[in-house]
Amino acid sequence: MAKALSHWNVDISYAEHGLTALEAIRIGKGDVLFLDLNMPIMDGYQVLERIRAEDLPTMVIVVSGDIQPEARRQVLAMGALDFIQKPFSEETVSEVLRRYGLLSELQDESDELPPEDTAVILPDYYQEIANVAMGRAGDRLARFLDAFVHLPVPVVASVTRNELEQQLKISADQGKRVVSQGFVGAGIAGEAMISLPPESFESVAELLKLHYEATTEFENEMLMDLANILIGAFLQSFARQLDIEFSCGTPVLLPAMTSLPSGGESWKETLSITIEYGLNEQRNSCELMLVFSEESLEPLRKLSKYF
Template sequence: MAELAVLVCDDSMMARKQLIRAMPEGWSVRITQAANGIECLKAIRDGHGELVFLDLTMPEMDGYQVLEALHKLGMEANVIVVSGDVQDAALDRVMALGALDFLRKPVDAETLLQSLRRHGFYSSPQASVQTPLADSGAVPFRDAFREVTNVAMGKAGALLAKVLGVFVELPIPNVNMFEIGELHMALADARDGDRVTAICQGYIGEGIAGEALLLFHDSDLADITALLGRSAETDEARLEILLDLASILIGACLNGLAEQWCGHLAVGHPVLLGQGSAIEDIIRVSETRWKQTLAVEISYSIEGHRTHFDLLLLFTEDSVATLTDKIGYLMGGD
């Protein structure tokens, strides 16, 4: 039987490896990989995408744009979306754009097998063996941790979407090791001269510790309170709303991280770190806690609104070794 041309498109090497490892043994396929939507379309044109596993959040061209381009260009490909964006609206949109199925990251072997059988791509073990994947080497820590964060971010975004009744636009998380004083330079979406209100929550567990900072741009606060449909006539009422929203978003993201390595992170109560302050002043407060940090930046935006807020997960330097071990566990020893 001829090999099926399978294309795995994801900007994360870790995600691609995880998906390929989940494929059934004995499946007669020829695997090609792409790191963004542009590479994906080229591979499909070249005949490498009879079946495409497509991520949504990618640089250059995202998964939504790939599906739209396939339709506009009249290109034929069977697409199964595999994404950490688990909003109900994300599922509805990709199915409306012609996707066959939507699988949540990280996909386990049984879920993938059921999808392949449901759509007629796998029925029983074939005589030939899957084409071996060329060893692309170990997955860099930043790539792996960005992918783990991507999954956690998606779960938090889905919860936020339900609370606010909106569609949350998810970014590609930024992962970097910084001197704490350099953090303000990492906030790519921070607007010059804008003032922010910052909520802080500490977390600890299993050799991991750090702080989460949620930065609300003061120019967006009225829009946020309107979306929640709550009265915010006083500073106290506005602060209560922001503390509640911070607990939801930070808690969901941290739980999403810990769930992937079957662990738990204890999260403290949200605390107001600064109000109507410059971002540089907020970061300066954090300098008193430690000097270097593994920083994860997630900039959430809300479709149809100018509102956005930045979530920073700041892990202590001592946490990196533990996180590296947990990433290795998720990669099966890579």
């Protein structure tokens, strides 16, 4: 986003979450606000509510990986000028700004070098790639369920073997049922796991307009449907952004989250991505967790730096 704006005579301020964005607007740093929806502390919807309640002087353009039609409808109804889908190009940003006459008085500075602070630290790329893939998968799930799916901030973290074992043990103790699917491509490999707590099965059946049957066979079939949608859409978008393709194994039903990434007992630390999709107005949720093999980290780093 900063690179897309670097050719214009503008001052760019940054906010890590909604509260700091509001503070910047109040002191006059937000004539135009490019607003993400999935943020910690205060998300984009809450920021739009506060802007409208306080009648703050800013023009809001939402930039998000949440491509659900309902998300777009909501933010426009709350006062946003427009909605830009991630990933986007510089041309897209310029076109939106021109559409609303926001560039008419700005001087083109296209011959100047971009400012130094437009550089992005590499781990941020992982979160943005995950954020876009999360939005694609969430949109597929929302259409499948004919419901609005609440999207969180993806949790991208380095995890040790002990930390992951403990996390999986907690999930197993909670009685979560799991579908696991392996993936590999361009030197990157890992496991994608979908988990659903036992109390969510009846609610998901309601969303699917199915008569709930408290049988293992019925619940496993529903979980497989969710896994096919979320894992497939997420991995497809994740790989497409890196300009690669993943080959996926056969989904496997597990009694609990007890599996670890391939590679025997040798690995010590690796990368995980965790996303908790909110279902049925966030009364229930299903979790998508990706764990990469340790050998994948270097190929992933090389590919994602071009994102």
